[in-house]
Amino acid sequence: MILDIKNVSCGYGKKNIIENISFKIECGEILCLLGPNGVGKTTFFKSILGFLPIQKGQVLLDNKDIKRISRRELAKKIAYVPQAHQSGFSFSVFDVVIMGRNPYSNYFKGPGKKDKEIAYDSLKQLGILHLAHKLYTEISGGERQMVLIARAITQKTKLLIMDEPTSNLDFGNQVKVLNQIKKLSKKDMAIIMTTHSPDHVFLCANKVIVFNKGKFTKIGKPKEVITEGMLRDVYGVDVKVKEMFTNKRVKVCVPCLE
Amino acid sequence: MERNIVSKLINKKESLENKNHNKLIFITLIMFLIGLIIVSLMLGRYNLSYKEMIDAVINKFMIKENAAIAETILFNVRGPRIFTAVLVGGTLSIAGASYQSMFKNPMVSPDLLGVTSGAGFGAALALLLDLSFWSVQIFAFSFGVLAVFVTLTIGKVVSKGSSGKIIILILSGMIVGTLFKSFISITKYLADPNDSLPEITFWLMGSFSSVDSNDFLKLCIPVIIGVVPMILLRWKLNVMTFGEEEAKSLGIETEKIRILIIIASTIATSACISICGIIGWVGLIIPHITRMIVGPNNNYLIPTSLVIGGIYLLIVDNISRAVFPIEIPLGILTSIIGAPFFLYLLLKARRSWE
Numbered sequence: 001m002i003l004d005i006k007n008v009s010c011g012y013g014k015k016n017i018i019e020n021i022s023f024k025i026e027c028g029e030i031l032c033l034l035g036p037n038g039v040g041k042t043t044f045f046k047s048i049l050g051f052l053p054i055q056k057g058q059v060l061l062d063n064k065d066i067k068r069i070s071r072r073e074l075a076k077k078i079a080y081v082p083q084a085h086q087s088g089f090s091f092s093v094f095d096v097v098i099m100g101r102n103p104y105s106n107y108f109k110g111p112g113k114k115d116k117e118i119a120y121d122s123l124k125q126l127g128i129l130h131l132a133h134k135l136y137t138e139i140s141g142g143e144r145q146m147v148l149i150a151r152a153i154t155q156k157t158k159l160l161i162m163d164e165p166t167s168n169l170d171f172g173n174q175v176k177v178l179n180q181i182k183k184l185s186k187k188d189m190a191i192i193m194t195t196h197s198p199d200h201v202f203l204c205a206n207k208v209i210v211f212n213k214g215k216f217t218k219i220g221k222p223k224e225v226i227t228e229g230m231l232r233d234v235y236g237v238d239v240k241v242k243e244m245f246t247n248k249r250v251k252v253c254v255p256c257l258e
Numbered sequence: 259m260e261r262n263i264v265s266k267l268i269n270k271k272e273s274l275e276n277k278n279h280n281k282l283i284f285i286t287l288i289m290f291l292i293g294l295i296i297v298s299l300m301l302g303r304y305n306l307s308y309k310e311m312i313d314a315v316i317n318k319f320m321i322k323e324n325a326a327i328a329e330t331i332l333f334n335v336r337g338p339r340i341f342t343a344v345l346v347g348g349t350l351s352i353a354g355a356s357y358q359s360m361f362k363n364p365m366v367s368p369d370l371l372g373v374t375s376g377a378g379f380g381a382a383l384a385l386l387l388d389l390s391f392w393s394v395q396i397f398a399f400s401f402g403v404l405a406v407f408v409t410l411t412i413g414k415v416v417s418k419g420s421s422g423k424i425i426i427l428i429l430s431g432m433i434v435g436t437l438f439k440s441f442i443s444i445t446k447y448l449a450d451p452n453d454s455l456p457e458i459t460f461w462l463m464g465s466f467s468s469v470d471s472n473d474f475l476k477l478c479i480p481v482i483i484g485v486v487p488m489i490l491l492r493w494k495l496n497v498m499t500f501g502e503e504e505a506k507s508l509g510i511e512t513e514k515i516r517i518l519i520i521i522a523s524t525i526a527t528s529a530c531i532s533i534c535g536i537i538g539w540v541g542l543i544i545p546h547i548t549r550m551i552v553g554p555n556n557n558y559l560i561p562t563s564l565v566i567g568g569i570y571l572l573i574v575d576n577i578s579r580a581v582f583p584i585e586i587p588l589g590i591l592t593s594i595i596g597a598p599f600f601l602y603l604l605l606k607a608r609r610s611w612e
Contacts, residue, residue: 049503087500099500102497102509
């Protein structure tokens, strides 16, 4: 699977938010989108997922324009993990996860036995099988995020698009989610995610795109792109980027307070 | 690993129990409904005994002698009325359940998009013009659809493809609903006070008292056309509760499903309205009660609310015709029951809204 973003411009209506961006992502890669609030990361996601029409350019999935792929077919290829949210209805976790099988059932049919097994497998894979019969409305934010990832895995896609999967989570849950993301990429999935933490980019991404106001974007390997100068430019704060050794070499960003 | 397998087994068992549990509830409710129908048939100003009832049935289908009083009551008066009450109650509930899932808000009902007011106006207009049964139906459906169409158009124009469509849609529905309610008032104002005004007024209050077997059979057609798609699409409705974008990302053509459900529920609801007037609150209350019993999964919610809605409206209609010395219009009773229940929901839901 290759997702090829070709000279894409997107935004709402006539208003342009992101201009002329191009990149490719393949199986096994993790691509992080980094940038301050309101630069259009979400808009960009919505455009890739086909929720918003693209103003210019093309999004090609295995050389096929996604505009020409039906919703159902697209849902077999790209899964979307929204930020953990509340639901007005108290579905059980299992009911939520099995919704990931929707693209594989026709209009009038519900999930079958095989779909149920796949849903259980996803829960097991993420280590949250014990939540299966709890109510989605009554579990914690971190657990809800895991459930939404499980639902996306149940879709059996090659590409996962995640909207700030670590936001609103406590420290431990952030690490758990990052670990899962890494595991998924090792199972040959491609992952595109947004984040507010450059540390997370260092921890798991192969590629990073930095969005900045004024439409300047930078694409490349995290170690090359995320520098003290870049962070100052984009966020307007002083940050030291240092290398350290945990169980392997990683770079970390530490802000300098006044 | 071992723990995983064990918990997997436990979970499978639990889910199986849960499934069977809901099935058991469904079967119990159906049996209760059948029992209730039989009791309701005996109940009324002219009480029928078991024996009279069985005799009447045998006479009707086997002997075919001249009809006795019991037979007339059973087949021309009480029977059609009871079955209509069940049908209408179920239909309004299922339409409400579909709307609540579709608009991902447990606080809405078909009145929301102006369907009720629109269909109400159409039927009132047809009554004012003294038109035939089918014309009343067609008027009610046309204005019901017109109301939805206007609501959707306003919603589309105002939101211009941006987010927050649902709330704008609900507000547009309020505008259209209010407009059609004033149109209903105009028809009342114009109606002949000796002839069509009482008819319209009484019909608006909601009642099954004038329903005959012919009405019931005619009502079945649009109701089936409307209810069947809602039952078939119940899985898609589950996904719709997670909102437009998530539903799309899960492979649902949300626009298509939404239009289908709106048309289906409008056909069914306006048919009910044109026969027995505006019966409020059922579409809001029943799906709620049902959700408390079987949970929000539309696989169970939709069929079960159909049955519970039928039970509810039949009980209320029994009260309306058999408890008080004069018959109380049904719409009044459902409102008296509905308002405090809605308050209860509001108090209960406040926690999750904050």
